[in-house]
Amino acid sequence: MKTYTATHKYARIAPRKSRYVMDMIRGKSVNEALRILQSSNRRAAPMIRKVLNSAIANANQDLGSVAALVIENARIDGGPTLKRFRPGPMGRAMRIRKRTSHITISLAEAQQEGE
Structure with missing residues (x-):
């Protein structure tokens, strides 16, 4: 199974603060994750949404439909x-320590029940 990955390195937000947002979307479908990120008012949500949109664009080059992708x-x-x-x-x-983060998101096709 092929995975589609996108990263954002040196994001100017502390890893601990952005992990709260990442925990909300881990394992969800792409559409559901985008809805969660759109409604979240955490500062890391727009950064993570950009990385997720980039991973979706990477997958869209190979696949026709990206609705069946999960994080x-x-x-x-x-x-x-x-x-x-x-x-x-x-x-x-x-x-003063100004922390940075490396954000990585990998997408894969959802597993079917028969497989």
């Missing part, structure tokens, strides 16, 4: 952390 693998991996500093008490410097 087979949906991952949020941590990317490099940008380190910034701001003033702290008593003249010290306090570190």
Whole structure:
């Protein structure tokens, strides 16, 4: 079975925050996942929706209909952390960690009951 994958590397959102959204759509059909992402008001939802639309476009080049696709693998991996500093008490410097994410979505055709 062929899988269709799309990624977004170095997304400027913390992995922990975006995993909440990814957990909502993992294992769902493509249409249902798009509905969930459209109605979600989390900041990661538009980023994940873009990656999902890219994976759908990749699948559409080979397949005629993408309605039978399901999200087979949906991952949020941590990317490099940008380190910034701001003033702290008593003249010290306090570190700020700006985390990044790697968003990966793989689509596959739904399994039939007879198979």
